[in-house]
Amino acid sequence: MNLNLNEVVAKYNAAIKSYDQKLVDYSEKKSFGVDSLGRPNPISLSVIGGAEIDWSNKKDFANIYETNGTPNIIIRYILRFASQIPWKVWELDAKGKPAKLLENHEVTNRLWNPNDKESTGELIYKLGLSLLTEGNAYLWANRVSGNRIGALWSLPPSKVEIIGGGWREYVTGYRYYKSDGTYENLKAEDVMHLKYISATDSKYGSSPMAAAIKLIVAAESGTDLRAKHNQNGGPQGILFHDDPNSEPLDAAAANSIKAKIKSFFSPRRALYDIPYSDAKLGYLKVGSSSADLNLIEAARFDKNAICDIYSFPTQLLSAAEGTTYSNVGEASKGLYTKCIIPLLRQIQEKLNRFLTDKFIKAGENIYVDFDTSLIPELQEDKKDLSVWIDKAWYLTANEKRELMGYQKINEELMDTVLIPKNLGPVDSTDALQPQTPEKGETDAEKE
Numbered sequence: 365m366n367l368n369l370n371e372v373v374a375k376y377n378a379a380i381k382s383y384d385q386k387l388v389d390y391s392e393k394k395s396f397g398v399d400s401l402g403r404p405n406p407i408s409l410s411v412i413g414g415a416e417i418d419w420s421n422k423k424d425f426a427n428i429y430e431t432n433g434t435p436n437i438i439i440r441y442i443l444r445f446a447s448q449i450p451w452k453v454w455e456l457d458a459k460g461k462p463a464k465l466l467e468n469h470e471v472t473n474r475l476w477n478p479n480d481k482e483s484t485g486e487l488i489y490k491l492g493l494s495l496l497t498e499g500n501a502y503l504w505a506n507r508v509s510g511n512r513i514g515a516l517w518s519l520p521p522s523k524v525e526i527i528g529g530g531w532r533e534y535v536t537g538y539r540y541y542k543s544d545g546t547y548e549n550l551k552a553e554d555v556m557h558l559k560y561i562s563a564t565d566s567k568y569g570s571s572p573m574a575a576a577i578k579l580i581v582a583a584e585s586g587t588d589l590r591a592k593h594n595q596n597g598g599p600q601g602i603l604f605h606d607d608p609n610s611e612p613l614d615a616a617a618a619n620s621i622k623a624k625i626k627s628f629f630s631p632r633r634a635l636y637d638i639p640y641s642d643a644k645l646g647y648l649k650v651g652s653s654s655a656d657l658n659l660i661e662a663a664r665f666d667k668n669a670i671c672d673i674y675s676f677p678t679q680l681l682s683a684a685e686g687t688t689y690s691n692v693g694e695a696s697k698g699l700y701t702k703c704i705i706p707l708l709r710q711i712q713e714k715l716n717r718f719l720t721d722k723f724i725k726a727g728e729n730i731y732v733d734f735d736t737s738l739i740p741e742l743q744e745d746k747k748d749l750s751v752w753i754d755k756a757w758y759l760t761a762n763e764k765r766e767l768m769g770y771q772k773i774n775e776e777l778m779d780t781v782l783i784p785k786n787l788g789p790v791d792s793t794d795a796l797q798p799q800t801p802e803k804g805e806t807d808a809e810k811e
Contacts, residue, residue, distance in 0.1 A: 606646030
């Protein structure tokens with residue numbers, strides 16, 4: 365058959381259009397029946413009871429935290445310990461290292477008493493809660509005369525709007541919406557914005573729960589299913605007359621057998637009392653237990669997956685598999701190194717820029733930091749560090765103190781390297797010379 369080029373192109377386009385239409389029809393297939401290509405439709409995994417699973421209404425992350433067990437337990441666990449860690453303000457030396465603890469500085473006093481309703485721990489708890497649930501946290505500094513900090517307040521992310529601040533644009537302000545429907549404009553320099561960086565939004569952060577939303581919904585649905593199964597599980601099976609050589613039981617005989625069997629489940633019955641029936645009965649299982657449905661195993665999987673989103677050690681949750689005293693100790697350490705310290709470090713770094721750039725007097729060089737020196741789970745690392753430091757003769761005493769988290773001592777000898785032999789100053793030529801025994805000293809006395 366001879367076809368010209370135009371006919372070939374036309375047939376090709378028609379075939380492509382027909383195939384594309386079949387793909388569209390197939391993508392819009394129903395959960396049952398036959399698709400446009402004549403193949404039986406599989407049951408869609410996104411359909412339960414004939415209705416689509418609703419993922420879209422799960423964006424109220426604060427409400428999810430309040431009502432869902434696993435995220436609530438994980439976040440509370442993190443924040444309960446994070447809010448107990450003390451904060452300190454240091455004066456830095458010329459090298460940018462902490463030199464003096466400022467116990468009566470304006471910033472110290474404000475951190476100790478951020479406002480007339482909250483303590484430092486409560487403020488940190490609120491900032492951390494907003495960050496871990498919403499992916500955004502806001503700290504507003506209410507300034508008074510002389511550019512002083514009157515109070516520090518945490519703002520709920522759901523009521524804050526960022527003005528400006530698009531790609532490569534500066535934020536020009538913030539808008540705080542009040543419960544009465546009005547709003548208050550806040551200066552950009554008076555608000556500290558913490559966020560988990562989003563890949564799609566340059567203004568607002570991304571909630572960790574956004575990545576875990578399907579896991580959370582699955583865990584929540586599994587809990588509901590277990591509750592319904594326990595409350596309204598229905599019969600596990602059906603008894604039936606199984607004797608072809610006799611007439612079926614009438615209603616009275618069937619009810620009598622049911623009552624007799626039911627009586628054997630009474631707590632007053634002896635353990636080994638044996639039921640008896642004149643009729644031959646069969647049993648057909650129609651129900652499934654929680655174990656048959658693997659509900660508990662599925663719940664454990666969902667719980668562990670949500671822990672992974674927050675880098676939370678699963679051994680710290682109840683009923684975790686393989687939990688021992690040893691790995692719980694390691695998990696407690698991991699709680700600080702993987703969850704708490706990274707969270708506080710993000711707050712601390714932002715807090716330093718916020719306070720230093722806006723509220724510190726000219727010429728001041730201060731630094732805000734949290735103190736982990738009293739956390740028992742981290743002391744094992746200090747023990748290993750102290751063993752190493754003890755052998756590091758090439759460090760000065762002040763350098764060793766800084767590594768251990770202590771302040772320097774302003775004495776000349778503390779900044780001098782001491783060599784191991786007789787612990788003499790490294791610049792002392794006498795310390796480098798071999799010692800000779802004094803006159804009359806024997807070899808035994810010399811030793």
